[in-house]
Amino acid sequence: MKLIILQSNLKNGLETVGRATADNNNLPILKNILIKTYNNKIKLSATNLELAVTNLISGKIIEEGGITVPFSVLSGIVNNCDSDKINLEVKNNVLNFKTDNYEANIQGLDEEDFPIIPKIENDKNFLSINFDIFKEALLKVLPAIQISDIRPEISGLLFDFQLTNFKLVGTDSFRLAEKTILEKDFKTNFPRGFKSIIPLKTIQEVVRVVNKEDLNIYIDPNQILFKNDELEIISRLIDGYYPDYEAIIPKELDSECSLNRELFSNAVKLVSNFTGKVNDIKIRTKEGKKTVEIYSANQYFGENNYLIPTKIKGDDFEISYNWRYLLEGLKNFNSEELIFSVNGDAKPTLIKSAGDSSYFYLLMPIKS
Amino acid sequence: MDPNQLWQSALSEIELQVSKPNFVTWLKNSRLIERQDGVALVSLPNNFAKEWVENKYNKIILAAIRNLDETTKKIEFVVESQQNSLTKLRSRAQVKKVFLDQQSFSEWRVDPQTNLNPRYSLSSFVVGSSNELAYAAAQGVIKDVGKKYNPLFIYGGVGLGKTHLMQGLGNEIKNLYDNKIKVKYVSSEAFTSEVVAGMRNKRMEDIKEKYRLIDVLIIDDIQFIEGKEKTEEEFFHTFNALYENNKQIIISSDRPPHFLPTLQERLRSRFEGGMISKLDQPDFELRMAVLKTKLQDKESSLPDNIISLIATKVQKNFRELEGVLNRILFYQNTKNTDITLKSAEEIINEATQQPIKNINPNQVIKGVADHFEISIADLISPSRKKNLVEPRQIAIYLLRDILDLSYPSIGEKLGNRDHTTAIYAFSKLSKEIIKNQVLNHQILTIKDKILKV
Numbered sequence: 001m002k003l004i005i006l007q008s009n010l011k012n013g014l015e016t017v018g019r020a021t022a023d024n025n026n027l028p029i030l031k032n033i034l035i036k037t038y039n040n041k042i043k044l045s046a047t048n049l050e051l052a053v054t055n056l057i058s059g060k061i062i063e064e065g066g067i068t069v070p071f072s073v074l075s076g077i078v079n080n081c082d083s084d085k086i087n088l089e090v091k092n093n094v095l096n097f098k099t100d101n102y103e104a105n106i107q108g109l110d111e112e113d114f115p116i117i118p119k120i121e122n123d124k125n126f127l128s129i130n131f132d133i134f135k136e137a138l139l140k141v142l143p144a145i146q147i148s149d150i151r152p153e154i155s156g157l158l159f160d161f162q163l164t165n166f167k168l169v170g171t172d173s174f175r176l177a178e179k180t181i182l183e184k185d186f187k188t189n190f191p192r193g194f195k196s197i198i199p200l201k202t203i204q205e206v207v208r209v210v211n212k213e214d215l216n217i218y219i220d221p222n223q224i225l226f227k228n229d230e231l232e233i234i235s236r237l238i239d240g241y242y243p244d245y246e247a248i249i250p251k252e253l254d255s256e257c258s259l260n261r262e263l264f265s266n267a268v269k270l271v272s273n274f275t276g277k278v279n280d281i282k283i284r285t286k287e288g289k290k291t292v293e294i295y296s297a298n299q300y301f302g303e304n305n306y307l308i309p310t311k312i313k314g315d316d317f318e319i320s321y322n323w324r325y326l327l328e329g330l331k332n333f334n335s336e337e338l339i340f341s342v343n344g345d346a347k348p349t350l351i352k353s354a355g356d357s358s359y360f361y362l363l364m365p366i367k368s
Numbered sequence: 369m370d371p372n373q374l375w376q377s378a379l380s381e382i383e384l385q386v387s388k389p390n391f392v393t394w395l396k397n398s399r400l401i402e403r404q405d406g407v408a409l410v411s412l413p414n415n416f417a418k419e420w421v422e423n424k425y426n427k428i429i430l431a432a433i434r435n436l437d438e439t440t441k442k443i444e445f446v447v448e449s450q451q452n453s454l455t456k457l458r459s460r461a462q463v464k465k466v467f468l469d470q471q472s473f474s475e476w477r478v479d480p481q482t483n484l485n486p487r488y489s490l491s492s493f494v495v496g497s498s499n500e501l502a503y504a505a506a507q508g509v510i511k512d513v514g515k516k517y518n519p520l521f522i523y524g525g526v527g528l529g530k531t532h533l534m535q536g537l538g539n540e541i542k543n544l545y546d547n548k549i550k551v552k553y554v555s556s557e558a559f560t561s562e563v564v565a566g567m568r569n570k571r572m573e574d575i576k577e578k579y580r581l582i583d584v585l586i587i588d589d590i591q592f593i594e595g596k597e598k599t600e601e602e603f604f605h606t607f608n609a610l611y612e613n614n615k616q617i618i619i620s621s622d623r624p625p626h627f628l629p630t631l632q633e634r635l636r637s638r639f640e641g642g643m644i645s646k647l648d649q650p651d652f653e654l655r656m657a658v659l660k661t662k663l664q665d666k667e668s669s670l671p672d673n674i675i676s677l678i679a680t681k682v683q684k685n686f687r688e689l690e691g692v693l694n695r696i697l698f699y700q701n702t703k704n705t706d707i708t709l710k711s712a713e714e715i716i717n718e719a720t721q722q723p724i725k726n727i728n729p730n731q732v733i734k735g736v737a738d739h740f741e742i743s744i745a746d747l748i749s750p751s752r753k754k755n756l757v758e759p760r761q762i763a764i765y766l767l768r769d770i771l772d773l774s775y776p777s778i779g780e781k782l783g784n785r786d787h788t789t790a791i792y793a794f795s796k797l798s799k800e801i802i803k804n805q806v807l808n809h810q811i812l813t814i815k816d817k818i819l820k821v
Contacts, residue, residue: 026389049393049416116423118415153480162569173472193569222447223415236414241480244558248473278469322470348473367469 001037001065001090005057007081013044013057014075016209016231021071022048027115029068034114035088035095036066045117046071051202051235052117053209066111069095073106118234121220127161127188129181131215131228137168137179138207140332140359145200146172153240156197159224163193169245175325176245176348176362177332190219197242198224202235209233249362250350253341255285255314257292258354261338265330267294267306272323274298280366281326283340284318292340296323319345320366329361369437375400375410378432385428394420399448406441408433411448418445482542483553488535494661496654498805499529502645506537509616513541513549513584517643519607519617523624524647527685530620533647534586537618541584552579553586556593563599572602579606584616590639591621595630604635611638649809650686652802655679658686659693668697674712681716683808692719727818729767729781735818736763748783761793762811768794770815 014033022030027049034045041056067090074097078086083099090096090108097104138157147155151173158169166186169178196219206226210233218225226233271281274296281296289312297303319342329351330338337354345365352360375398383391397413398421410429412418421429422445433440478485495503502524508516522530538551554562566575579585585606593599610617621628624646625639650658656679663669678696682689695715700707737744740759747760760782767778768790775787775794782790801808 024393026393047416049414052416115416116419118419162565171473174470176473192571193565194571243478243480246561247558280469325470346471346474362473364471364473367471 001035001067001088002063003037003042003059003061003088005042005059005086005088007078007084007086009057009059010086011075011078013042013055014071014078016055017044017046017053018071018075019205019208020046020048020051020053024048029109029113030115031070031072032068032109032114033071033074034066034068034111036111037061037064045114047115047117049115050199051205051233052115053205054117054232054234055209056230063089065090067093067095067108068111068114069106069108077104077106118223120218120223120225120234123218125188125190125218127166127186127190127217129186129215129217131210131213133181133185134215135207135210137181138203140179141168141170141177142200142203142207143170143328143332144172144175144177144361145170145203147200148172152238153197153242156199156238157203158242158245159196159198161188161190161193161195163188163190169242171245174322174364175329176248177329178245178360180358182358194219195242196224197238197240199235199238202233206233248348249360250341250343250348252343253314253350254343255312255317256339256341257285257310257312259292259308259310259338259340261330261333261336263308264338264340265327267308268323268327268330271296271304271306272327274301274304275323276300278366279322279324280320281323282318282320285312285316289316317342317344319349321349321363322366325363329363332359332361371400371402374403374433374436377436378429381432381435382425382428386425393417394425401446401448403437403440406439408440408443409446410443411446413448415447418447421445482538482551483558484535484538484542484551486539488532488539490533490536490540492661492665493529493532493536494654494658496650496657498648498650498654499524499533502533502647505643505645506533508643509537509618510540510544513545514614514616518611518614519619519639519642521625521639521642521644522618522620522647523622523644525622525649525685527687528647528649529686530647531588534588534618534620538584538586541616549583550581551584551586552582553588555588556590556599559587559603560593560596560599563602567598575602576606576609580609582610582615584618585610586618588620589622590619591623591628594628600632600635604632604638607635607638617642648805649683649812650689651805651808652679655683655689658689662690662693666697668700670696670700670707673709674707677709677712678716680802681713682720683812684720688720692716695719727770729771729773729778732766732770732818733763733781735814736766739814739817748781750783761797762814764790764793765797765811766815766818770818 017033021033024030030048034043036043036045038056040061042059042061043054043056045052045054077097081099081102083102085099087098088095089098093108093110095106095108097106141157145155145157154171154173158167160167160169164183165180167178167180169176171177202224210226210228210231212228212230214228216227218227222237224235224237268281271294275281276298281294284293284295285291286293286307290309291307292310292312293305293307295303295305333353335353335355339352339354341350343349345367348362348364350360350362379395382395394417399411401409401411412421426443430440430443433443477487490506493503502522505517505520509520522533524530535553538553541549542551562575566572593603607617619639624644625631625636628636656675659675659679674696678689678692682692692715696707696712699711699715733744733747736759737747742756742759746756747763749756763782764778767773767781775790778790779785779787801811
């Protein structure tokens with residue numbers, strides 16, 4: 001293999017695939033990335049056997065071929081290299097890296113030993129979506145997901161495709177976020193609906209590395225593939241049944257109030273300064289249902305409260321929340337008015353936006 | 369040769385030919401699923417392993433297997449999910465405590481695979497004369513899953529322990545057979561919404577597939593699918609598919625099958641073909657026993673006279689019983705004093721109080737008369753025929769029980785009888801309803817009717 005490549009191209013390419021490398025004592029080659037010529041492009045791949053990222057970058061190919069080299073060494077060199085053009089040449093599993101005034105020989109491993117990146121079985125059916133829309137939706141749901149050893153099935157994003165819309169759901173069993181994407185925002189030729197659980201790490205990589213507008217999503221029973229012209233991210237899916245989350249969405253609510261989002265978030269941030277280890281703040285109705293008070297107290301610091309004018313429908317309430325969870329939820333809304341609905345202190349509280357029904361955030365209170 | 373043994377021997381040969389790290393990375397957790405017509409089907413844990421093994425080790429594996437079994441011509445590879453390791457992981461990690469007081473979605477404590485809530489167990493199911501038959505049937509099912517009582521149909525009113533019995537039964541089977549028998553618990557509402565979602569997403573086959581892989585299907589509150597045609601049909605087919613394969617089916621309802629009027633005949637007759645058992649209203653002794661068990665669970669105690677007061681006063685169902693018990697314990701904890709008989713009675717009255725309606729004595733008398741299909745005139749007449757005496761005593765009991773009328777005025781309302789007659793009737797019935805289930809039930813029914821008017 002013999003190539004000439006722009007430093008910036010190589011750098012971007014390495015950044016894209018780099019996080020998919022892994023430390024594996026049994027298989028040290030997972031620390032390496034694969035560099036290979038492919039259809040007049042240069043293909044960079046990395047995998048940790050759960051997820052594989054492949055990126056095509058352009059460069060001048062003088063001689064076809066491939067090699068794998070340790071990612072950390074190569075990226076260290078490329079990031080600090082001050083020349084525009086880089087010459088790469090492979091001889092006997094050694095990668096010769098050469099610029100005008102720098103030369104390195106990196107000991108590599110044969111490309112034949114690199115894991116074969118699986119393909120998706122069903123490459124006929126896919127869903128294509130504008131990535132900006134998809135990313136925005138993902139970012140609203142991701143904060144609620146947490147890796148859990150106890151419950152592997154919720155350590156990922158639920159991708160619930162229902163032909164005319166699809167839902168993205170994330171939860172850590174204390175809170176839950178659901179975003180619905182409607183038909184107008186995507187195209188698909190999937191004949192039937194499906195439900196898949198995508199590992200959190202995969203989704204984080206998708207959000208981090210996709211940089212083009214179009215994204216196609218392919219799926220088979222064990223794998224999912226995110227793809228555009230240059231990039232392919234293939235990942236296993238989490239095996240298991242996602243809990244029946246629809247059962248916990250409250251259907252009837254004791255009381256409801258509408259709150260200005262900015263006022264509300266500021267209030268939470270402000271009042272949170274007096275919370276203790278539990279991170280608890282109290283939200284309660286005041287003054288004949290015309291005001292909501294946000295309150296926190298701490299035996300060492302003191303106490304504070306913030307009043308927000310509102311209209312309250314239904315019963316009076318006084319409920320404690322973990323303010324971090326609350327604030328993380330509030331951040332995901334864009335609209336001015338939020339509807340905050342409660343069902344006592346042992347059932348989830350529902351937060352949604354006044355005008356937009358495509359997103360909601362459910363939060364369990366703290367025991368009072 | 370058994371596929372497992374064959375695969376183990378083949379693996380030990382393959383191990384010699386590939387490097388140790390490669391062997392551990394790619395062939396760990398592999399399994400020979402079956403051999404058929406010269407094709408051996410090997411499962412691997414993920415797609416990476418499948419690609420690698422398929423491309424690099426196909427020949428080695430084929431040679432190793434052919435050494436042991438000449439008939440194999442070809443190897444095929446599939447990716448198999450690792451449900452088991454997931455379940456193991458879960459049961460190991462369950463001990464970990466959720467931090468602090470942050471509450472989690474309580475509905476999710478159920479096992480997602482079986483839908484069973486581990487809270488229910490058969491050992492916590494208190495058996496008395498009103499539910500011993502159903503309990504015995506459940507035990508029969510556990511011993512002989514799918515054969516002895518199939519389908520098992522359990523019916524009874526609200527809060528009498530149907531769900532507890534069925535979930536406990538499911539958990540017992542699951543634990544006893546070490547997850548080898550696949551149990552699935554669904555409420556009929558969840559089943560319906562699954563059918564609806566399946567139709568919308570054109571995924572009915574998946575639902576069919578899913579349910580037909582189950583060994584024990586438990587459906588709660590079947591009366592709710594009544595009248596939903598598509599769901600009934602889907603259920604019917606699932607039912608048949610399972611039944612024909614000797615899979616156990618357990619169903620509950622609030623009524624016996626022949627009282628589910630709009631349920632299709634073919635379904636009803638199938639329900640009636642198995643074992644039908646009823647959960648009755650608990651008698652006094654059972655209520656006492658349940659209260660004592662609950663107290664033990666909650667690690668608290670109450671004096672015996674209070675327990676027996678609760679058991680006497682709260683008769684309808686276990687849920688109400690637990691509710692009252694919780695209130696009394698809460699009272700005791702917050703006030704930090706032992707509860708007296710009087711305050712206990714107040715709490716019970718408050719808790720079991722029916723929504724107050726303007727009921728006058730005449731409505732009570734009319735209600736009793738209507739129930740026994742006699743005229744009011746007969747009821748208050750001086751006649752002492754047996755068919756009139758009993759209703760009259762019940763009327764006296766109810767006038768006192770519902771309206772708390774004084775004995776003289778009760779006597780006056782019922783044909784100017786002496787107040788001692790009223791006292792005698794009331795105390796006689798009060799004693800008798802503890803012993804006589806039929807009478808107790810009858811009185812509750814009349815009371816319900818009167819209060820509902």
